[in-house]
Amino acid sequence: MSVATIVSAPLTSSNIRSLSIISSSSFSPINSFKCSSVALKLTTTSLLRNPNLRFSVSAMSVAAQENLSQTAFLDRRETGVLHFVKYHGLGNDFIMVNNLDSMEPKVTPEQAVKLCDRNFGIGADGVIFAMPGYNGTDYTMRIFNSDGSEPEMCGNGVRCFAKFISDLNSLPGKQSFTVHTGAGLIVPEIQDDGKVKVDMGEPVLKASDVPTKIAPNKDESVVKAKIEVDGVNWNVTCVSMGNPHCVTFGTQDNENLVVDELNLAEVGPKFEHHPLFPARTNTEFVQVFSRSHLKMRVWERGAGATLACGTGACAVVVAAILEGCSERKCRVDLPGGPLEIEWREENNHVYMTGPAEVVFYGSVEL
Numbered sequence: 001m002s003v004a005t006i007v008s009a010p011l012t013s014s015n016i017r018s019l020s021i022i023s024s025s026s027f028s029p030i031n032s033f034k035c036s037s038v039a040l041k042l043t044t045t046s047l048l049r050n051p052n053l054r055f056s057v058s059a060m061s062v063a064a065q066e067n068l069s070q071t072a073f074l075d076r077r078e079t080g081v082l083h084f085v086k087y088h089g090l091g092n093d094f095i096m097v098n099n100l101d102s103m104e105p106k107v108t109p110e111q112a113v114k115l116c117d118r119n120f121g122i123g124a125d126g127v128i129f130a131m132p133g134y135n136g137t138d139y140t141m142r143i144f145n146s147d148g149s150e151p152e153m154c155g156n157g158v159r160c161f162a163k164f165i166s167d168l169n170s171l172p173g174k175q176s177f178t179v180h181t182g183a184g185l186i187v188p189e190i191q192d193d194g195k196v197k198v199d200m201g202e203p204v205l206k207a208s209d210v211p212t213k214i215a216p217n218k219d220e221s222v223v224k225a226k227i228e229v230d231g232v233n234w235n236v237t238c239v240s241m242g243n244p245h246c247v248t249f250g251t252q253d254n255e256n257l258v259v260d261e262l263n264l265a266e267v268g269p270k271f272e273h274h275p276l277f278p279a280r281t282n283t284e285f286v287q288v289f290s291r292s293h294l295k296m297r298v299w300e301r302g303a304g305a306t307l308a309c310g311t312g313a314c315a316v317v318v319a320a321i322l323e324g325c326s327e328r329k330c331r332v333d334l335p336g337g338p339l340e341i342e343w344r345e346e347n348n349h350v351y352m353t354g355p356a357e358v359v360f361y362g363s364v365e366l
């Protein structure tokens with residue numbers, strides 16, 4: 001069931017204690033939001049604890065009329081109010097912003113940090129901007145991590161981006177878009193089953209381009225190299241999908257990780273901020289179930305432990321093939337669910353297929 005919750009703003013000093021959707025309509029294209037009988041009963045309570053960010057809702061009971069237009073919602077231009085749609089890809093969740101009228105993000109990195117805060121803000125792993133195309137592409141995608149840093153690319157995010165664009169333009173069914181990103185041209189295609197298949201382009205293996213300072217092999221890649229992290233010797237393979245990834249299947253003493261036993265919050269930041277990664281790094285810890293079935297957990301650069309990482313799953317399959325422990329087509333299980341990944345030999349591109357779903361609509365005073 002997908003729910004479109006319109007939370008009116010601006011109002012001051014209250015937040016939602018309970019939001020009960022008495023009945024809900026399935027999500028409709030934004031231009032012609034068809035709402036059978038969404039009646040929202042919102043009750044409000046105590047003061048919002050973060051005076052800098054007034055995310056507020058009044059007590060209201062709204063019976064949405066038929067044909068309530070989402071365009072009116074997302075196209076409204078109140079000064080200082082951001083209208084957004086929340087999407088997630090396997091629990092890796094994003095605040096999507098319709099930024100199609102400008103190449104300047106509507107939210108600053110500092111505001112993104114507050115919006116992504118799961119206690120004082122909306123809560124998300126990042127903010128994603130849908131912007132006009134560049135050099136002939138349909139669109140441009142930019143993203144701010146929840147720490148305010150700007151990565152080159154986001155795999156789960158670009159699936160959400162495709163669904164967001166499709167919904168903005170009332171494009172039901174199968175379609176694909178060309179998207180300019182920090183990782184170059186990315187082509188997401190919405191499938192008949194609603195999943196999104198993404199051509200993620202070619203992996204980058206040259207150490208200096210990942211980037212990493214780990215001493216490379218003769219072919220300039222880093223495959224099953226040893227690095228010391230806080231006194232433990234890990235075997236790592238480094239891959240860029242536009243953003244840097246350090247993939248490990250285990251340590252020198254234990255080459256077969258059981259990923260659920262990892263203390264991710266302890267070890268993740270030590271990889272992220274390791275001096276051998278000048279741009280920091282995303283780190284994927286991988287368990288091999290078979291040559292076509294892997295399981296991973298991830299500590300993301302700028303976002304910490306997330307439920308899924310699309311670029312990370314792509315880097316994991318590339319690393320697994322380079323280390324000789326998987327086929328070119330793999331299912332990768334992440335805490336938020338599975339992704340289908342393929343590294344095609346004929347064109348060297350990596351393909352990722354997975355879901356992307358709307359969660360709710362909202363407005364927030366910046």
Ligand SMILES: N[C@H](CCC[C@H](N)C(=O)O)C(=O)O
Nearest residue numbers: 151154155156243309310311
């Ligand atoms: N935090 C990542 C960007 C988001 C990647 C991840 N969410 C994905 O789905 O690819 C970085 O700084 O490189």
